[in-house]
Amino acid sequence: MASRLRRDVLVAETTDRTSADVIVVGAGASGAALAARLSEDAGRTVLLVEAGPFPRRLRDFALELLDARLIPGAQPDHRAVQRYAAHLTPERPYTVVRGRHLGGSTTVNGGYFVRARRADFDRWAAAGNPAWTYDRMLPWLRALETDLDHGADDLHGGCGPVLVRRASLAHPAAVAFRDAADHLGHPLEPDKNDQAPPGFGPVPCNAVDGVRLNTGLTYALSALGRPNLTALGDCPVSRIVIRNGRATGVAVRQNGQETVFCGGEIVLCAGSLVTPQLLQLSGIGPRADLERLGIPVAVDAPAVGTRFSDHPQLVLEWSPRRELGAPHGSWLGGCLHLSSSDGTHPGDLEILQSLVPLAGLVGGTTTVPGAPLPFLVSVQSPGRTGRLSLRSADPATPPRIEYGYLASPKDRRRLREAVRATAELITTPAFDEISHGLLQPGPDVLNCDHALDGWINRNIGTAHHTCGTAPMGPDTANAVVDQYGRVHGVHGLRVADTSILPTAPLRGPAATAVLIGEVIAHAMRAELP
Known part of the structure; x- marks a missing residue:
């Protein structure tokens, strides 16, 4: 796999060769879980690309990224954090942050790992996503965790990757x-x-004995020994390559040059700010916004970025x-x-x-x-007041982010x-x-x-719980993906991060982000319709 990949990164965009059966964009809460689960099938090759650093061993993580008494995301200019200018209200400029490192925001957040409420799941299911009821999600919530306080029972897991302990x-x-x-x-x-x-x-936490256990540690590192999984760090994706209605690869910027990796299926797990930006840069978004910037329209998707929610x-x-x-x-x-x-x-x-x-x-x-x-x-009441839109067709230009609070x-x-x-x-x-x-x-x-x-x-500030920038549902006027993350109107492209939640849950979304990776990986492995 690795040697084939090195040859493929040099080929032109017109190549028909495949770098991997699945390319996962982003190794955060959802992406690390999804890539690890997909690579459990030895016959499927997976390429996991992360925009930030990708340490290969526990000892390669900076100590402050592991110390559960600290929040690296709160530290100005921390190298594991990507900062974005935003407006919480028209009069309130603000800087919002996301993890840009293996583990994504689970590496730099507070370790809060509280499940969404039953009402959240049932509200998402009622939006045309019947797989997302609480009763159908509970087995996956149990499967992803080892609850060190309760052990395995009807509500808690006893053998999952994420260790959970209450503060x-x-x-x-x-x-x-x-x-x-x-x-x-x-x-x-x-x-x-x-x-x-x-x-x-x-507070239930993914932190044990003072160590913040991000999804890089709990999912990705244990999977790196598999010959069918290749992971690349410091590899930001600039757009999705779409031909004749199908996603065929991703373009990345390395050493000032654009390189294309080709894949059988592309899964965006870049987070609720970067994922909608990538969709729009790739021609999937509100037609008028794309045409204004000279971006060729692949799919007129009016719900991309237009009504997100946060707390x-x-x-x-x-x-x-x-x-x-x-x-x-x-x-x-x-x-x-x-x-x-x-x-x-x-x-x-x-x-x-x-x-x-x-x-x-x-x-x-x-x-x-x-x-x-x-x-x-x-x-934390559910509401959809935010808007994320492109300022420019240049991937290096951050998007415009308006929360619409108050x-x-x-x-x-x-x-x-x-x-x-x-x-x-x-x-x-x-x-x-x-x-x-x-x-x-x-x-x-x-x-x-x-x-x-x-x-x-x-x-006013924000809890950094953005959801719904590419919401799931059957109605293409109000949704971008179906309940298993497949992008409406584009074959071979999925979204698997909190972008797909129609509204932010009544609790912080970190546990739900991991759940999304688990559920969509299962849907892909089982070829669910």
């Missing part, structure tokens, strides 16, 4: 959070992966009365899910505790003497409710013992809707 609640700040939630009458939710009513509990997030910091010590094992403390007042999506507000100061997360250290500790406060009164109301719920926690006796109180917003702002809306507008 400890022993830190003094986590104890205070638990007691504050109890004081305010919030129920306990000891296992956030079992679909129980939302409440307070520990708006705010950081609320409180000041400890004394040094509480560094966390052990993970930066994460407890997590409270509660429902906004409209009650349409139970558990749609998330209050996630960091045991590391924000200055530490940004600076790559677990302690910062005298620094406040943050809560990450998100509204556009409706209910968006603003839910965020006000989440902020006030967090502030209320910090006023309880449990927090009073260890905290001087919330830094901001102050009481005058908290008690005035108009003032609080202004504070939210100035401080």
